[in-house]
C-alpha cells in the first residue's frame with residue numbers, strides 16, 4: 738500500500754514553507770495537535786511553533802483549525818486557550834466526520850485546504866479520503882514517546898510518497 742501526501746517535509750512543522758503552500762493553491766489549514774504542534778499532554782507550545790503559527794495565521798487570514806483525535810474535552814479547551822485557534826477534538830481521523838466539521842469552519846473548498854500532521858494512517862490517509870491536500874511532517878523534536886511508537890510511526894512513514902506539488 739502506498740499513501741500519497743501532497744508534500745512531505747524533512748523536519749517538523751516549522752520547516753514547512755508557508756509560501757510553497759500558498760503557491761500550491763492552499764488557502765487554509767487543518768492542523769493535527771499532538772506531536773505536530775504540541776508535545777502530547779504538555780498544554781504548551783514552543784516559541785518556534787508559535788512563530789510559525791503566527792505567520793500561518795497571517796498568511797491564511799485566520800483560516801486555520803486544529804483537528805485532534807484526543808477525546809479529553811478539558812485538554813482541548815486548554816490547547817485552544819494556548820493556541821488561540823479553534824480546536825476540534827474527538828476527530829476520529831481518518832474518518833470523514835471531523836474533517837467535514839473542520840472544513841465547514843474554514844468555509845473553503847476541499848482542494849484549497851491542507852491537512853498537516855505527523856501520522857500517515859490518520860492525518861494523511863484521512864485527508865486524502867476527504868480530497869484535501871496533505872502534508873506529512875516529522876513530529877516535534879521535543880516529544881518523548883516510547884520506542885514502539887516511534888517504530889510504528891516510521892513504518893507508517895515508509896508507506897508515504899509525495900505527489901508532485903500542484904501549480
Ligand SMILES: [Mg+2]
Nearest residue numbers: 769771772773
Ligand atoms: Mg499527531
